Amino acid sequence: MIQQGANSQNRWIVEFGAEGQTAGHTDELFVVHNTIVNDVGTGYGIFVASWVKTPAVVRNNIFAGPFNTIVNQATALLQSNHLPADGDPMFVDAAAYDYRLKAGSPAIDKAVAPGSAFGFDWRRSSSTCTRFSTSPARPRVLAPQAVPTATSWANRSSRSADLTGGAGA
Numbered sequence: 001m002i003q004q005g006a007n008s009q010n011r012w013i014v015e016f017g018a019e020g021q022t023a024g025h026t027d028e029l030f031v032v033h034n035t036i037v038n039d040v041g042t043g044y045g046i047f048v049a050s051w052v053k054t055p056a057v058v059r060n061n062i063f064a065g066p067f068n069t070i071v072n073q074a075t076a077l078l079q080s081n082h083l084p085a086d087g088d089p090m091f092v093d094a095a096a097y098d099y100r101l102k103a104g105s106p107a108i109d110k111a112v113a114p115g116s117a118f119g120f121d122w123r124r125s126s127s128t129c130t131r132f133s134t135s136p137a138r139p140r141v142l143a144p145q146a147v148p149t150a151t152s153w154a155n156r157s158s159r160s161a162d163l164t165g166g167a168g169a
Contacts, residue, residue, distance in 0.1 A: 001034070001035045001037070001099055002014065002034055002035070002036045002037070003036075003037040003038075003039065003097075004037070004038045004039060004040055004043065004065075005039050005040075006039040006040060006041075008039075008040055011044055011047075012044045012045070012046065012047035013036060013038060013043070013044070013045055013046070014031065014036075014045065014046045014047065015046075015047040015049075016029045016046070016047065016048050016049065016052065016056070017029075017048060017049030017051060017052045018047065018049055020049075020051070021049075021051050026054070027051070027052040027053060027054045028054050028057075028117065029046075029048060029052070029054075029056040029057070030056075030057045030059075030117050031046060031056065031057070031058045031059075031061060032057065032058075032059050032060055032061070032114045032115070033059075033060050033061065033111075033114060034061045034062070035061070035062045035064070035099050036061055036062065036063050036064070037064045037065050037094070037099065038063075038064070038065030038066060038067060039065055040065075040066070041066060042066055042068050043065055043066050043067045043068060044067065044068055044069045044072070045063060045067050045069060045070040045071055046058065046070065046071040046072070046073075046076075047071075047072055048071065048072060048073035048076065052073065055073065055075040055076050055077050056071060056073050056076040056077070057076075057077050057079075057115065057117075058070070058071055058076055058077065058078045058079070058081060059077070059078075059079045059080055059081070059112065059114055059115065060079075060080050060081065060110075060111040060112065060114055061081045061082070062081070062082040062089050062107050063081060063082065063083050063084060064084065064089055064091070064094070065084065066084065067083075067084055070083060079112060080110055080111055080112040082106065082107040082110060086106055086107075087106055088106075089101060089105055089106065089107045090102040090104065090105035090106070090107075
């Protein structure tokens, strides 16, 4: 869950590569299985710096609120996202920060296989669901099938953000 509050002064909710390119790091960005809420009157979702050449992967997210731009990168792969134009995602009570989906939400059952990156499969374990769904009264944090150790994350050569959210969209 990523939310930009009504009083935020930031132009973009997520920025990638804005601080410049660092030698030895990849330029890959994966934004998968998130609920991204914009409470600012106008909004911009994901900023990808112009030096980033690899298309950003934006998959299985729910974008709620006003967005002038979902992602500024023309080559970004947007797949199976619930966008504002798709209608109200039907949160239980957004005013009280309860972003679970109500039964009948148009976002339910819209996700596709999330894919993998850096050798990690982004699908959930077999004991959890792999779709947008209504969640239990208290959100649970669910780990991906392969959970990297702190050492493996520190040793990988990438600046990509891990924005998988863990708790699903």
